[in-house]
Amino acid sequence: MNYLSVFILFMTAGVFYPKENTRTYHVKRTSKDIAITGKGDAPQWAGASVLSDFSYPWEDGQQPSPTSFKALHNEHWLYCLFEVQDNNVNIYTNKHEKKEVISSDRAEIFFKIDDQLTPYYCLEIDPSGRVLDYIGEHYRKFDFQWSWPAGGLIVKTHLTRQGYxxxxAISKxxxxxxxxxxxxxxxxxxxxxxCVALAGEEATFKWISWIKPQSETPDFHIASSFGVLKLE
Structure with a gap:
């Protein structure tokens, strides 16, 4: 078999190997389905690794209020849990449209196929449970009419005085x-x-990430803001 044939086999197999030093979160396996309540109170979550070293990439010398992420998976589902401490939760509501999430506090998870970001997929979820799902292409070409595949996404949230x-659950x-x-x-x-301030739909944000993207100004829509979720 020649080198070209080997290359084609690897490409068609769809195998991905993370780059050296890529930040990786290891997603542990659970045998049972998790009941999604928004509270993260299913017993399986006790076995998940906790990712808590989120930071302000563009706010020198400042530390954000605590944010944690957990994930688990089984045969059919990837489960994710964000837990946020925030004494000033801001949620913009007017017509209850999904784009109103843009002016609200929220957690976000993006997925890319490759570094070209053509395309990549975005889920932005506010504390009231509204989901802004869209597809993007580099650079900042967004289609907000796109929706996550039907039946492939379950979202629940829980809001308290201390945060949300x-x-x-995302289907495999x-x-x-x-x-x-x-x-x-x-x-x-x-x-x-x-969201540190909200006046009507005009919102002011500080941006938080588990990775410091290679950008001098706030920007998550670039390849360097992504890490790896490795399913064990």
Whole structure:
């Protein structure tokens, strides 16, 4: 077999190997389905690894209020849980349209196929449970009419005086159909939009991420803001 044939086999197999030093979160396996309540109170969550080193990439010397992320998976689902401490939760509501999430506190998870970001897929979820799902292409070409594949996404949230939690289940079938799940690996960005002021629909944010993107100004829509979720 010649080198060209080997290359074609690797490409058609859809195998993805993370780059050296890529930040990786290991998603542990659970045998049972998780009951999605928005509270993250299912007993399986006790076995998940906790990712808590989120930061302000563009706010020198400042530390955000605590944010944590957990994930688990089983045969059919990827489960994710964001837990956010925030004493000033801002939610913009007018017509209850999904684009109103843009002016609200929220957690975000993006998925990319490759560094070209053509395309990539975005889920932005506010504390009331509204989901802004859209497809993007580099650079900042968004289609907000797009929706996550039907039946492939379950979202519940829980709001308290201390903050909020966002719990979601994403079907592996949807991730596979979008070309995202390869070799038990997902290229994903994990973010939080901290709305520090809201006047009507005009919102002011501080941006939070588990990775410092290679950008001098706030921007998650670039390849360097993504890490890896490795399904064990």
């Amino acid at each position: 939690s966002i719990e979601l 079938q949807s991730l596979t159909s979008l070309g995202l799940l390869k070799n038990n690996t997902l290229q994903a960005g994990l973010y939080r939009a901290d």
